[in-house]
Amino acid sequence: MPTTYQIVALSALDPEGTDTRDEPKLVFPDALKMAQGLKDQGKAFRVFADGEPSGDQLQALRDLGAVEVLPTI
Known part of the structure; x- marks a missing residue:
């Protein structure tokens, strides 16, 4: 099962x-797009990973x- 991410x-409010x-819960390519969108908006974000993400994905x-x-809570 692939690692999923929540951005x-x-x-x-939070x-x-x-x-x-x-x-x-997003697979890596979609999580990366979402993170890029938040960065473009100047928003800070936290990532929760469910599974074993690769070092390249984390970086x-x-x-x-x-x-x-x-890790997902």
């Missing part, structure tokens, strides 16, 4: 970016500005 923007309830998300990448 959570930090906001006034300043820690930890509420994953309404966030879709790509960090390069886009992920505050941190955590």
Whole structure:
């Protein structure tokens, strides 16, 4: 089963970016697009990974500005 990601923007309602309830689980290419969109909007975001992400995938998300990448809670 592939690793899935939830990209959570930090906001006034969720300043820690930890509420994953309404966030879709995305495969890497879609997660990367979502992260790029948030970066383009100047928004900070946190990433939750469910599975075993590769080092390259983690680095790509960090390069886009992920505050941190955590295992799914």
